[in-house]
Amino acid sequence: MRILSAMVEVASEHGTESATVARVAARAGVSTGTFYDLFENRDDCLTALIDEAVATATKRVGAADDPQASWVDRVRAGLLALLELLDEERELARLCIAHALASPTVLTQRRDVLDKLTRIIDEGRRAGRASRNPPPLAAQGVLGGALGLIHAQLSARDQRSLVEALNPLMSLVVLPYLGASAARKEQYRPLSVRRFASG
Amino acid sequence: MRGRDGAADSPRIELQRARKLVTAAEAVRQFPFAGFSAAVLNGDARVSRRAVEDHLQGREACLLAAFEQALALVSERASAAFQAQEGWVDRVRSGLLAVLEFFDEHPALARHCVVHSAQAGPAVLQRRGEVLDRLARVLDDERAPARGYPPPLTAQAVVSGALGVLHERLSQPDPGALVELTGPLMSFIVLPFLGAHAARGELRRPVDATSAVEHSVPFGLLQDPGKGLSHHRTVLVLMVLAAEPGLNNREVALRAGVKDGGGMSRILARMARLGLIKNTRDARSPVPANAWQLTASGEELQAAIGREAAATRVAFDLPEAFRGRLDHRAVLVLRVIGDQPWLTGREVALRAGAKDPAHISKLLKHLAGLGLVASARDAHRKGTPNAWRLTASGVQLDSAIGRETPPPPRSLALDLMWESGGRLSDDAVSVLRVSAAEPGLSNNEIALRVGITDENSMSQLLARLARRGLIENTRTGGRYNVWQLTAAGIELETAIRQETPAPGARRIAFDLLKKRGGRLNHRVVSALGVIGAEPGLSNDEIALRVGIKGRGTTSTLLARLARFGLIENNRTGGRENVWQLTASGIELEAAIRHENPGAGRSAR
Numbered sequence: 074m075r076i077l078s079a080m081v082e083v084a085s086e087h088g089t090e091s092a093t094v095a096r097v098a099a100r101a102g103v104s105t106g107t108f109y110d111l112f113e114n115r116d117d118c119l120t121a122l123i124d125e126a127v128a129t130a131t132k133r134v135g136a137a138d139d140p141q142a143s144w145v146d147r148v149r150a151g152l153l154a155l156l157e158l159l160d161e162e163r164e165l166a167r168l169c170i171a172h173a174l175a176s177p178t179v180l181t182q183r184r185d186v187l188d189k190l191t192r193i194i195d196e197g198r199r200a201g202r203a204s205r206n207p208p209p210l211a212a213q214g215v216l217g218g219a220l221g222l223i224h225a226q227l228s229a230r231d232q233r234s235l236v237e238a239l240n241p242l243m244s245l246v247v248l249p250y251l252g253a254s255a256a257r258k259e260q261y262r263p264l265s266v267r268r269f270a271s272g
Numbered sequence: 273m274r275g276r277d278g279a280a281d282s283p284r285i286e287l288q289r290a291r292k293l294v295t296a297a298e299a300v301r302q303f304p305f306a307g308f309s310a311a312v313l314n315g316d317a318r319v320s321r322r323a324v325e326d327h328l329q330g331r332e333a334c335l336l337a338a339f340e341q342a343l344a345l346v347s348e349r350a351s352a353a354f355q356a357q358e359g360w361v362d363r364v365r366s367g368l369l370a371v372l373e374f375f376d377e378h379p380a381l382a383r384h385c386v387v388h389s390a391q392a393g394p395a396v397l398q399r400r401g402e403v404l405d406r407l408a409r410v411l412d413d414e415r416a417p418a419r420g421y422p423p424p425l426t427a428q429a430v431v432s433g434a435l436g437v438l439h440e441r442l443s444q445p446d447p448g449a450l451v452e453l454t455g456p457l458m459s460f461i462v463l464p465f466l467g468a469h470a471a472r473g474e475l476r477r478p479v480d481a482t483s484a485v486e487h488s489v490p491f492g493l494l495q496d497p498g499k500g501l502s503h504h505r506t507v508l509v510l511m512v513l514a515a516e517p518g519l520n521n522r523e524v525a526l527r528a529g530v531k532d533g534g535g536m537s538r539i540l541a542r543m544a545r546l547g548l549i550k551n552t553r554d555a556r557s558p559v560p561a562n563a564w565q566l567t568a569s570g571e572e573l574q575a576a577i578g579r580e581a582a583a584t585r586v587a588f589d590l591p592e593a594f595r596g597r598l599d600h601r602a603v604l605v606l607r608v609i610g611d612q613p614w615l616t617g618r619e620v621a622l623r624a625g626a627k628d629p630a631h632i633s634k635l636l637k638h639l640a641g642l643g644l645v646a647s648a649r650d651a652h653r654k655g656t657p658n659a660w661r662l663t664a665s666g667v668q669l670d671s672a673i674g675r676e677t678p679p680p681p682r683s684l685a686l687d688l689m690w691e692s693g694g695r696l697s698d699d700a701v702s703v704l705r706v707s708a709a710e711p712g713l714s715n716n717e718i719a720l721r722v723g724i725t726d727e728n729s730m731s732q733l734l735a736r737l738a739r740r741g742l743i744e745n746t747r748t749g750g751r752y753n754v755w756q757l758t759a760a761g762i763e764l765e766t767a768i769r770q771e772t773p774a775p776g777a778r779r780i781a782f783d784l785l786k787k788r789g790g791r792l793n794h795r796v797v798s799a800l801g802v803i804g805a806e807p808g809l810s811n812d813e814i815a816l817r818v819g820i821k822g823r824g825t826t827s828t829l830l831a832r833l834a835r836f837g838l839i840e841n842n843r844t845g846g847r848e849n850v851w852q853l854t855a856s857g858i859e860l861e862a863a864i865r866h867e868n869p870g871a872g873r874s875a876r
Binding site: 088180184187205206207208209210211213214215216217218219220221222224225228229238241242245248249252253256 | 394397401404425426428429430431432433434435436437439440443453456457459460463464467468471472475
């Protein structure tokens with residue numbers, strides 16, 4: 074959709090604050106009237122953008138998921154798919170993360186997504202030894218940590234591929250559930266990057 | 273933070289300023305275009321781009337000022353709590369607890385610091401990022417440079433994770449008491465650095481265990497009925513004797529309202545033992561009667577109690593329920609710790625002459641509860657006992673009690689250890705001794721000599737010692753570290769060597785041997801003795817002297833000793849090995865010989 078793409082471009086060039094309706098409409102080659110036909114305001118447009126991004130991410134992560142695989146492999150595949158998507162759509166990712174924290178309407182949606190991810194990560198409790206007994210906040214903390222690192226790399230406009238962070242992130246994810254040995258294994262596991270056809 | 277005149281403002285003013293700034297920032301955040309007319313907002317009236325940018329900059333500046341002010345307050349609190357503790361875990365826990373307490377007390381500031389700052393513009397986000405980086409560096413102190421684990425991003429991830437948890441809680445309308453998260457968050461924080469055992473320990477640890485607040489002694493005495501160090505009768509006697517020095521037992525009992533004469537005698541005797549009062553009776557008098565008066569220490573304590581009681585409006589006419597006891601054993605323990613800080617509970621018990629260490633442990637816990645002693649633990653070592661020191665209040669009480677004999681000499685080794693960051697484990701001491709005996713060893717070589725089998729544990733230990741400034745890595749190239757003692761390390765190692773009694777050294781040596789070989793083999797002892805007495809022997813010569821018939825057995829034994837770093841082969845040519853003891857071997861052989869002068873020589 075042209076207006077959403079224009080929003081991403083303008084926000085990445087001028088910052089979210091300065092991504093005005095007039096600028097976005099001009100970049101998309103539509104009138105402001107058309108913009109307001111489709112969206113209530115700028116925030117509505119940004120929210121639609123995030124909805125779109127979340128849907129794409131869910132689809133990509135879902136496609137990478139193999140229900141027969143072990144918990145570690147499933148988490149790894151999902152994280153890899155997510156990092157690949159973020160690498161491909163860095164500006165969109167940056168905008169989504171910034172706006173997801175700034176908009177109260179999106180915050181609720183963000184919480185739902187995080188809850189879902191927390192539950193998936195916490196399935197590691199069944200994968201590890203019962204005696205390991207990970208801390209109660211393990212999943213929340215691990216997820217927060219992973220998102221924080223991704224956010225930091227995106228915010229710093231670090232051009233390194235996010236996929237490179239897969240092993241350290243996986244190491245952090247599995248550590249509370251499977252222990253230091255499994256975490257070390259994840260850290261040195263070879264990266265097998267799959268490329269999804271764009272579009 | 274400073275006021276207009278340059279003087280430091282009081283914490284209350286700082287807090288008020290922060291609250292005002294945050295309120296303003298919240299208004300700016302929620303109504304970003306307040307002040308613009310409806311016509312401008314609807315796009316009906318033109319407004320210059322400059323005007324909009326100025327407005328946005330002003331908004332950002334407001335948010336940043338509020339963030340900085342709130343941050344300064346929380347940093348001050350956390351930093352004080354952090355510095356008040358010893359050891360990484362206790363420091364982090366104390367800092368975290370202080371932050372959570374602050375957030376509980378000031379929810380608006382907490383939301384601004386954690387939640388709203390993440391939604392602000394680039395200036396605030398950048399500052400936020402800097403703060404997170406700083407916190408990560410504090411945590412990363414635990415990630416040693418010589419280690420491959422935990423991974424490099426751990427500290428950042430842990431900080432972000434903890435912040436994520438707080439963000440989640442503070443985003444809710446009713447976040448509840450954040451202090452309750454201390455245990456779970458600490459458990460999450462320490463897990464990657466110290467492992468699951470330490471993480472479980474943090475989860476179980478009581479929340480107020482690391483509170484940096486230390487109570488003043490006299491006020492603690494008055495406020496803590498029936499728990500060992502408080503006794504209203506003691507206070508009454510102090511007051512009576514301060515007012516009328518020279519009274520005898522009966523007179524003191526009368527004025528203090530104590531009917532039991534025997535009880536009064538016991539109280540007076542105990543106070544005299546503690547150096548609070550002295551008996552000035554004249555033995556030459558035809559009818560000798562006790563004449564009690566306060567000592568200098570007693571006067572000091574009485575004055576301190578008077579000051580604090582007045583300040584807190586606690587009357588000396590204490591209720592009947594107030595029936596504490598000034599337990600002489602508690603005072604003895606206090607004195608022991610005052611004379612030599614950083615002793616473990618067992619060592620305190622030994623010096624205090626207590627037969628039951630459990631009783632001392634209970635007593636220490638109680639004294640810690642009163643804020644008289646504090647413990648620190650080298651959290652890097654699992655199962656390490658606490659090391660005890662007096663708090664400021666403990667020092668005050670200790671000096672107030674006075675003493676009859678001069679204090680024993682302090683252990684230089686313990687003081688140096690603590691200066692470098694805490695008590696050293698037996699393994700750490702072994703590393704120092706090995707490094708002193710054989711400078712330039714690599715990680716593996718040291719591990720072999722001190723009997724540490726896990727590579728990571730060895731790296732962690734070496735990195736910790738390096739961080740403490742006791743050893744340094746002098747590697748200039750190649751794959752292997754080259755460790756040697758620093759000046760501080762040499763000083764400490766010398767002190768340890770001089771202060772370690774021979775039986776202690778012997779025990780360490782035997783433990784080392786047990787660790788290395790699994791059991792103390794008499795042939796090992798004999799072989800060490802033989803090589804020590806006659807360096808440069810070959811396999812066959814050693815076999816002959818030790819009495820081993822099989823050449824294979826001799827080779828295996830010597831190879832094992834070489835693997836443990838106790839002997840080395842100095843063959844430079846020819847077919848025969850040339851064995852001699854390494855520095856570790858010499859040390860071990862000497863220790864064994866000290867224990868059993870005949871060991872290793874019987875076979876010769």
